[in-house]
Amino acid sequence: MKKIFTYLIPPIFLGMLCMNVQAQQGLLRYADKKASEENYFEAGKGYVDAYAKNPSFQAAKGAAKAYGNLRDYQNAYDWWKKTVAFQESGQEELLAYIAAANQAGQQEAVFAALDTMETREHEAITNLHLDSLQHWYAVAGNTGVKKMEGINSSNTEFGWVKGAQGRAYFSSDRGEAGNRNRSSVRIDKSYKYYTQSSDWTGRNFLNIYSVNEEGKISLFDPPVPDVFHATDPFPLQEQEVLFYTVTRDIRSSENYEVQSEIYFSRLDNAGNPIDFVGLSLNSPLEYGLKSPFVDEAENRLYFSSNMAGGQGGYDLYYMDYNSDFEFQAPVNLGPLINSPGNEIDPYIHEGMLYFASDGHVGMGGLDLFVSDFKGDEFLGVKNLGLPFNSPQDDFGFFETNDDKVLISSNRLQSTGWDDIFEMETLELDFLARVLECDGTAVTGPIEVNLAEGADNTNLPVEKRGQGLFHAKISPEEDQEIHISKAGYFAVQDNTISTKGLESGTLEKTYQLVKIPYKTAVHVDLVYYNLDESVIRSDAESALDRVAELLKSYSFLNIVVRSHTDERASNEYNELLSEKRADAVRDYLGKYGIDSSRIEAEWFGETELTEDCGEGVPCTEDRHQLNRRTELLLLAFPEVGKSYQVPLELQEVDLCDVSNIQLPQELPTIYFGFDQATLSLADKMALERVALMLRNMVERRLAITGHTDSRGSAAYNEELSKRRALVVKNYLEGKGIASERLVYEFFGKTKPVNDCEGVPCTPEMHKQNRRTELILPSIPQPKKKR
Known part of the structure; x- marks a missing residue:
């Protein structure tokens, strides 16, 4: 019996192997057929089943291509990784694997695979623009992205725009319109509809949704008959009119392709369509029209089309129109803007044309680009780079009235197929202007220190002109600045914050005030009896007031200037005036006034206020006026010292020195x-x-x-x-x-x-x-x- 089983096992095994091979061949034929019909949903399932029956290069590559067409980037990357492991794979497959790794966010795999390339002169690798890719990844962007709250779902949402009436619009496949009863169809980005039943992809129709100012989302159902897809809403700002793209159900006895058309409707006060008008240019069985954008200032409609005579794929065009919406012939934007690939979603803002393209040098899929233009002349095309663009599809650029920038993307952070993202600034510009009291810029050397965050990280500050300083600061952070210059009060501001500031430049203006060295803020006089230095009772109130001021204001010192009349020798009078100065110092000392804050001077009879010199007769009253001590309270007495603004003067305009002089x-x-x-x-x-x-x-x-x-x-x-x-x-x-x-x-x-x-x-x-x-x-x- 053992021998019988020994003889039977090989034939049975070979038979089972042949059955698996035959089954795999059947699955491959089925998958190839579905792929040729562009039914990548079924094709992908067929290739995966075929690979499970018998792993092969053909099945792995077919699955990789199918998932790539479905924009399932992770599965596409996994299957290309399997594909390049086969000996049959070559440079073309390796390039496809690199592109898939890029779209799946596997940057290390991208650069590791680049090192294995035999040549970088190959046409395919040139088209991938991998050198540019390395550059973009190496450059840190100044912005990030965050999902727009309250709009995105597990379905697809894209193309958010807003009209002047406060209503916003976007496209989504989150549900079907009530009057659409055909099986769901969804061909991404082209919005094509085929009569072949195999076009089914398992996703809902694309519809237009409106959002009111309270955030309520409602279906906008275009009145155009027999609509399958409705997308690309664009509301006018100056009148209640909405442009949009539709794909209609056009019946025929033969298989054929129906492409998108552009319509517009006037709206009532509630935002409901009153009518519908299609562009005379619409020809859905010949070519598609989509992505309408209206430049109302120029009476010009921009759109995307794959009509004959373009640069290849979908190109950007414009048509001028009059007040009755009668349109002139279409004008192609030319080879600088349009490429052999596809250009969609034109948007004009402040003299700049933004659009999406998969034909210009990009990071993968559709990328966002910008071109400056004057009149009808475009001045170049620039890739917006990270983070506006990703290895996936990025499109639908729109800027709101409050300077928010929105894009649509199916990047890896997306919840559904496409999500709407808001650009958030990772760094903001900070601009500090430093002015004199008269409003002119402070000249000469200025020291500016800027710190950020709880750990007071020092930030680099760049001087951009006289009294003008610039720095990059982080959002949602607190900052502190310190500005100093010799001979000026230092300025410190710890109230700077970017919390709640989403974009733009944070500008601050600071005033540097010259330190009013040795400014008298209070004066008084005390008088003495003949030949005495004792403080009289009528002088005590003046000295008490001075002592109180010195105790209250740390930035004050006092100069004590003592004098005598002329009756006695110069030597005697000088000594007497010194004693009078000492008497004042001792009196203030009783209040705890440090002697370092008291500058004593004595002049004897050299500075008489009444001319009672030798040979000049004077009354006793006039002699009394000469027997005196002048009390001068001086603010900021040390010339050249760097003073901070005293706490007592924080709320005072120091440009007017009289504001620091005491009543x-x-x-x-x-x-x-x-x-x-x-x-x-x-x-x-x-x-x-x-x-x-x-x-x-x-x-x-x-x-x-x-x-x-x-x-x-x-x-x-x-x-x-x-x-x-x-x-x-x-x-x-x-x-x-x-x-x-x-x-x-x-x-x-x-x-x-x-x-x-x-x-x-x-x-x-x-x-x-x-x-x-x-x-x-x-x-x-x-x-x-």
Whole structure:
């Protein structure tokens, strides 16, 4: 029995092998037939079944080509990988494998296979433009892509556009229109329909969908009769008209090919079609028309067609039209735009023509290109590169009114066959302008440091001109900038952020303010008794105020300038003035004011405010005015030091130095009845005013003279003039320029106390007999923008 089985097994095995070979041959014949009919869905299944029966080069290559035509890139790559493993494979199969690896996103496999190529002069490898492919992969793009929310599904969606009325449109095979009852057909990108029953691909018809401003999606069913496919919507911006592409059911007794046509419909207020009009150019049994785009500014319809006389495949054309939508003859855009391959989806924006092509140098499948044009002349064609393009099909470029760029693609990130993607910027442009207070650009060397993110990564900053700096920054990040220049306040801004900023350039303007070194912000005077340096009680309030200001404002120092009268020797008076300066320093020291913030100077009798020199008779009052210490509070006292803007001045406009000068309480000078003379107290008060004006040179002073109500109007007007002038003349005598002093006199017309017909006390009358000193209002702090 064993021998019988031994003799029977080989014939049985050979018989089974022959049956498998015969079965495989039958499956291959079936798959070849379906492939010739362009029914790649059934052809692919046949080749895979044939390979399962008996792995062969023919079955693997057939499956690879079928899946490639179906745009099933991963399966195409897997089957080409099997194909090149057979000895029968050659350079053509290796090139096909490289292209499939590229479309499947297998970049390492692409470049590894390139190293095995025997020659790079082969026509097929030249057509693949693999050197360009390597270049694009090596260049990092400034943008990325993200799926458009609320639109994409597991089906196909492409060609998103939006009209001025707020409605958006796109194409999808997510469902059939109610009046279409034929078996589903779907030939991608060409929208062809064949009468052969084998054209079935297992996918739904393509339809047009609209999206309202609330995001509700509705089917737009064109009123054209017997429509199978409806795609490529394009709404006009200036009127309610929608152009679109359809493929119609045209019956015939013979097998034939029906190609797409372009129609347009006027719409009612709800966006529903009122009518339909087909282009007179439509001829679906001869050629196809698709991808309408209307340039309303030029009254020009752009479209794609494979009509005879083009450069090959589908070409881009335009037709001019009038207000009644009567179209002139079509014009081919020429060989610069059109290639031996296919060009579709024209779109014009800001003098640029965008379109998709599989005939120009690209990354695989359809790629997006752009061409600048003037009039009817195109100035070159540029591949948009990564990430606008991928190894798969990329088409349907559209830019919204808010600068969002949308494309359609079946790249590997797609959920369905095609998805609509929004371009998102991976890096944004940051532009910083640095200006002087007068609005001109800051010149000379400026140091600009820009940091980003939680780890404060330093970013490169490029100078692009006087006061102009540029950098690339990341989206959805926080940034911080620090700008410094010698002699200016440094600027630091940690409020920069690209969060929520989707595109464009983030521009900031900064103002560099010169540091107002040694600017007097407050002045006062203290007086001494003869031959004494003790702080008098009437000086304590002034020194208390100074100490409080020094404690409150870290950017202030004080200069203490002490003097004597001329009665004694120069040596004695110099020593006495030094003691007076020391007395002030000691007094401030009791408040904790560090001595480093006090600059003491002593002058003896060398700087008299009253000329009481040798041989000049002086009253005791005039000697008193000479026995003094000047208190000068200076902001930013160290010239050349790089100061930060103090916290106390963060909200202040530092371009006007008067904004950092502290409010000064000015005296009111009161006069005796029918008098216009100054007392010692008045002169001491005016000495403080003169000191302020000498050290705050931008200040002006208004002087107004008044009287009480007793006496005639004319007499009082003249008296008030003398009272204003006595103050003005005193200040001029102290070196204050006349043009900085404005005086007015009002007689008895502006009393403090109304004594006309009302009894007033002597004190109330005295309050009316006055000269008022007024500084112009200090501007309110200016908030930074």
